[in-house]
Amino acid sequence: MRLVNTATATAPRFDEAASPTPASRARAMRGELPVALALRHAGVHTLTLRYELQGPGDAPVVFLAGGISAHRHAAASVEFPEAGWANALVGAGRTLDPARVRVLAFDFIGADGTLDAPIDPADQADAIAALLDALDIPRLRAFVGYSYGALVGQHLAARHRQRLERLVAVSGAHRPHPFASAWRALQRHAVALGQLQCAEQQGLSLARQFAMLSYRTPEEFGERFDAAPELVNGRVRVAAEDYLDAAGAQYVARTPVTAFLRLSESIDLHRIDPATIAVPTTVVAVEGDRLVPLADLVTLVEGLGPNGHLRVLRSPYGHDAFLKETDRIDAILATALRSTGDTA
Amino acid sequence: MRLVNTATATAPRFDEAASPTPASRARAMRGELPVALALRHAGVHTLTLRYELQGPGDAPVVFLAGGISAHRHAAASVEFPEAGWANALVGAGRTLDPARVRVLAFDFIGADGTLDAPIDPADQADAIAALLDALDIPRLRAFVGYSYGALVGQHLAARHRQRLERLVAVSGAHRPHPFASAWRALQRHAVALGQLQCAEQQGLSLARQFAMLSYRTPEEFGERFDAAPELVNGRVRVAAEDYLDAAGAQYVARTPVTAFLRLSESIDLHRIDPATIAVPTTVVAVEGDRLVPLADLVTLVEGLGPNGHLRVLRSPYGHDAFLKETDRIDAILATALRSTGDTA
Incomplete structure (x- = not known):
């Protein structure tokens, strides 16, 4: 073996x-x-x-x-x-x-x-x-x-x-719990969507941001991101978006897309x-x-x-x-x- | 008014x-x-x-x-x-x-x-x-x-x-709870990622699939999607993906992208x-x-x-x-x- x-x-x-x-x-x-x-x-x-x-x-x-x-x-x-x-x-x-x-x-x-x-x-x-x-x-x-x-x-x-x-x-x-597997599968779909758009890094960033929601709790978000949303260029932007954007960018800077995909899958193969x-x-x-x-x-x-x-x-x-x-x-x-x- | x-x-x-x-x-x-x-x-x-x-x-x-x-x-x-x-x-x-x-x-x-x-x-x-x-x-x-x-x-x-x-x-x-607002904001980002080129409907489908995870519970997924994942074309596919794909497609067929984005935002403006x-x-x-x-x-x-x-x-x-x-x-x-x- x-x-x-x-x-x-x-x-x-x-x-x-x-x-x-x-x-x-x-x-x-x-x-x-x-x-x-x-x-x-x-x-x-x-x-x-x-x-x-x-x-x-x-x-x-x-x-x-x-x-x-x-x-x-x-x-x-x-x-x-x-x-x-x-x-x-x-x-x-x-x-x-x-x-x-x-x-x-x-x-x-x-x-x-x-x-x-x-x-x-x-x-x-x-x-x-x-x-x-x-x-x-x-x-x-x-x-x-x-x-x-x-x-x-x-x-x-x-x-x-x-x-x-x-x-x-x-x-x-x-x-793995089936709900967690579903959550990860959708993160991989976000990467695939990015790849389809020639925006591989944006796909990976979005995947990571969704993953962050699974790593943390509503309690923490409730304490940290209690502010009202803002309208930015006619679009609603909620309080946690700056934090999540930064987390996504930081992850993209250090993570090959293939590494994320294959290690995310690996959890689901367990x-x-x-x-x-x-x-x-x-x-x-x-x-x-x-x-x-x-x-x-x-x-x-x-x-x-x-x-x-x-x-x-x-x-x-x-x-x-x-x-x-x-x-x-x-x-x-x-x-x-x-x-x-x-x-x- | x-x-x-x-x-x-x-x-x-x-x-x-x-x-x-x-x-x-x-x-x-x-x-x-x-x-x-x-x-x-x-x-x-x-x-x-x-x-x-x-x-x-x-x-x-x-x-x-x-x-x-x-x-x-x-x-x-x-x-x-x-x-x-x-x-x-x-x-x-x-x-x-x-x-x-x-x-x-x-x-x-x-x-x-x-x-x-x-x-x-x-x-x-x-x-x-x-x-x-x-x-x-x-x-x-x-x-x-x-x-x-x-x-x-x-x-x-x-x-x-x-x-x-x-x-x-x-x-x-x-x-809205800040955690739920963050979840919805990322769904809107999925749509935006799809809109980058010509995959608007795929973006909306992905957004809906992430939304489904917030509408349901791990308990339900645990009961319904307990099967081991499969390898399809060298990729891991988990048990809930067929269900989520179908839910996304059904939603896309009846929902204008702009409607989803603006009504999703509306919840966060509450x-x-x-x-x-x-x-x-x-x-x-x-x-x-x-x-x-x-x-x-x-x-x-x-x-x-x-x-x-x-x-x-x-x-x-x-x-x-x-x-x-x-x-x-x-x-x-x-x-x-x-x-x-x-x-x-």
Whole structure:
């Protein structure tokens, strides 16, 4: 199933070698790894895995995976000082303290826009297993996945269970909810409409703006965008439009259209039997998440049997709570990773 | 404010004269009425009001107004036998029995696509007052409005309070929720994206499909569209897409693009001080309505003071419960219209 290109898998190319430091000092490195992967729906493709690893070489490794727009740069470091997508969860004093834990993340396959084929979340799990082989990391202390990352983590636990001690799956169920799938399908139609008009970027921007409505909650919009609409050139413009326009433009600037389409599809291809996830798993649900209903996460936990533990957050940030309620997520991670013990 | 074209207002043109019938037999007629209306945001426009009136000439009149895609044909009759948009609420044995009540409905101004200007819901109320003048109906037994129709009814009660004994406002608050406004704004952007070149109808179809997601609930989608996705020509197609495509096509076939844009905007222009709605009002809220949160209808009822009565439904149909939970809506109408008494 997984065909690692052994010529390169044992010799990853590092973009930057970390300078010598005391073992306790966080260091970060990036690398690229070509692999040949047998994709579940599309045959064998040769792909480049891009990863980033932060923390002392002797520390246990936690893999961190976010939503489809997340990437390998999870948090700032001396070597890569710009803020990462999970910056508030990785740092001194946090459970994921890079002085004590190595944090590994990668760019999802398909994220560079060069893979125009159906991508199963199981393919991402196989890619991660290949990456762990190449980096000589036999076993993760934990895999922490949020949204799409939670789906990938479930497949990693099912297909490569020896690779992780524990899974933390935030805001991701064993299958997509049909309503959320419909919502994503229409976002893909918005891209297609843009492509028809030679306005591919406008289509992608609109898709992202619709997606934002699914990531956030009416409560948040009610507080932030309470102003009356304006008439601009004879057209009604409502209070949230500036915010949504900006969110769309920001996304377009960093996201290839093909990457969005194929990773959005990938969420809808997700299906797993919870009983096959045979590692201790903390499932984190957010009450009010409009994409991943609490009821589906309860079903997931029931299917996990004695391996499953459910934590429920109430947050006005809905699906995006992982990125916003960082103190509460950190507390959940502390409990989950502590209970893993020293069996690594 | 309201400038009725008196040359025509007293002589509406009937498309079909009803044949002589016993007073108890439902009869229906349609008419057109040109009026000059001073629009709140766009000056004076001469418009044609198209209405339908069903029921015996001596019966009290109930005005029925639905969502932005509703129209004057509320229910089937001998004269106009095709099903109407509120067919299950109007008929023998119902509170709105056309043997005992006259049911009046009209095409919203802007619905024919010829008015390309901002339309305030208050403009619709002024149009209705002009129509009542022309039809020599001094006072409605009730105005029953659902969704956009509920907003129009609020303005009728505030601006022309002598015109109605009672208001029943279903799934419509005193102001749009900012999240719902954002959702509608993006639907209008989908139309604009289609208009860039020559895919106006595809843009409108996409807008309608996104709107469908706001009218229904995840519960309904979960039950109806539970199947796994398919790969069609290398693309993921989810279970709800056939349904949504059909809903979009059906809408496009009957809706001018300009009508959709201007009536969608009109919902977002709605703002009213509940204290100005000085008639007995039954507010019907649907728990789980994703467009009109229960909390906003509670605020509306509080603002109505002693005039306000709240009824809450729980329905898997969300915002569309009015069209689906017709037995329960009928029971609410029975109570509301009975309590109106004989003061007409």
